[in-house]
Amino acid sequence: MRKYLVGSLLILCVVGCSSAATNLVGAECSSQADCGGGLMCLTLGTFSDAGCSPGPKACSKACQGDTDCASLGANFMCFATCGGSSVCGQAG
Numbered sequence: 001m002r003k004y005l006v007g008s009l010l011i012l013c014v015v016g017c018s019s020a021a022t023n024l025v026g027a028e029c030s031s032q033a034d035c036g037g038g039l040m041c042l043t044l045g046t047f048s049d050a051g052c053s054p055g056p057k058a059c060s061k062a063c064q065g066d067t068d069c070a071s072l073g074a075n076f077m078c079f080a081t082c083g084g085s086s087v088c089g090q091a092g
Helices: 005-015 065-073
Strands: 042-048 051-060 075-081 086-088
Touching: 051 086, 065 075, 065 086
Parallel strands: none
Antiparallel strands: 042 051, 075 086
16 A cells, blocks of 8 residues: 555545535545545545555545556555555546
8 A cells, every 4th residue: 555645645636625616525524424426534644754644635536456446547556554454546
């Protein structure tokens, strides 16, 4: 898995991290109700030399590999988060 989640998932927010982007991949969320279209409100991770820190929450999909993210678009890949889970994020 890729350990450079922060930069890649910040790209997710290019889709939009505002209320206007509710239900879109990468939209900021506080609960499952903020996400639609088969997306979940997932906690992102920030990796550094000090380890992993939970980051903001965004609408995305849990994944085990890049193929799990294919339904979101050709540029989506699976990235590691804290706690051993992974989420789909848009690669640059």
